[in-house]
Amino acid sequence: MKNIPSVDLSDFLSDDSKRKQKFIKEIGEAYEEIGFVALKGHFLSDDLTESLYKEVKNFFNLPEEIKESYEIEGIGGQRGYTSFGKESAKGKKEGDLKEFWHFGQEVIGNEKLKAEYPKNVLVNEIPNFNKVGMETYKKLEKTAIYVLRALALYIGLEENYFDKFVINGNSILRPIHYPPIKGEPKGAERAAAHGDINLITLLMGASASGLEVQNxxxxxxxxxxxxxxxxxxxxxxxxxxxxxxxxxxxxxVVNPPKEDWGKSRFSIPFFTHPIGEMPLNCLPECIDNMHPKAYEDITAGEFLNERLRELGLLK
Incomplete structure (x- = not known):
């Protein structure tokens, strides 16, 4: 496989049961084989994508002291700004060559969860930053819900199995800036080899190449x-x-060739997280004699905290 498979969400959204089944099979098999797909037919418009990249570039161009004023202590970087080199991949001592921002869930109709999640951080210097960020968040969240519905059917679950866990879930939209590289990185990469913590990750087009996946x-x-x-x-x-x-x-995300060290790279992933109470116990539909249960029972919240500690974001 030279590249990742392409799928079209409009197949799943159509009234044609054959097209819907085709999408379920294509995405399910791709995720069994390599774990990645390129998806079109989603809910995010080109105009909104362009607007968010503009706002994000404006934010990361702010003076360091202003950006650092939005770095909130004690919440494991779950909202607001995380400065350059703070996060490292699991098992890696060098910090990744990046700075980033986190937009989080705006909870509707659940006061308990609302109190549990940190509040989003408002950027005063850029009036549209939060508005455009949260518009994008909602479009990507909607796309994620439909992808998970397709996967539920592929696994043999009821179509809306994931809805109750993902709606109001602890998902994160993370605009990332990989600044120009100023000197020999000494073992550090823009983002060292890692797996994502969450259920699925949706990545908006990055501003430069560099993302690689291991087959x-x-x-x-x-x-x-x-x-x-x-x-x-x-x-x-x-x-x-x-x-x-x-x-x-x-x-x-590998470092660029030396001639491109002077260029910034931007990318914006959406990490689809469920509510903390979601059980991550291996599904009975995925256990058989050939595939015995591989993991202990744990909740999504426990698993997230464990991983944030490994990444150096929580003490």
């Missing part, structure tokens, strides 16, 4: 997608839930 043979494949496509991959929570049926593939 079953251990080879690194550059991920390319058309501007109108989202790259969507399986996270560790979904791999665990499906008892390794769907694969959370290791991926990385």
């Amino acid at each position: 079953k043979k251990g080879e690194w494949i550059p991920v390319t997608a058309l501007p109108e496509q989202l790259v969507i991959n399986v996270g560790d929570m979904l791999e665990r839930l499906t008892n390794n049926k769907l694969r959370s593939t290791i991926h990385r």
Whole structure:
């Protein structure tokens, strides 16, 4: 496989049962094989994408002291700004060569969850930053819900199985800036090899190449997608839930060739997280004699905290 498979969400959304079944089969098999797809037919418009990239670039161009004023202590970086080099991949001592921002869930109709999640951080200097960020958040969340519905059917669950866990879930939209590289990185990468923590990740087109995914043979494949496509991959929570049926593939963002060190790179992933109470116990539909239960029972909240500690974001 030279690149990741392409799928079209409008097949799943159509009234044609054959097209719907085709999408379910294509995305399910892709996630068993390599854990990544390029998806078109989603809910995010080109105009909104363009607006968010403009706002994000404006934010990361702010002076360091202003950006750092939006870095909130004690919440594991779950909202607001995280400064350069703070996050490292699991098992890696060098910090990744990036700074980022987190938009989180705006809870509707659940006061308990509303009190549980940190509040979003408002940026005073850029009037449209939060508005455009949250508009994008909702469009990507809607897309994620439909992708998970297709996967529920592929696994053999009821179509809306994930809805109750993902609606009001602890999902994160993360605009990332990889600044120009100023000197020899000494073992650090823009993002070292890692698997994502969550159920699925939706990636809006990055401003430069660099994303690579590892196939079953251990080879690194550059991920390319058309501007109108989202790259969507399986996270560790979904791999665990499906008892390794769907694969959370290791991926990385490599440093550019030396002649491109002076250029910034921007990318914006949406990490689809469920509510903390969601059980990640291996589904009975994914356990058999050939595939015995591979993981202990745990909730999504417990698993997230465990991983945030491993990443150095929680003490």
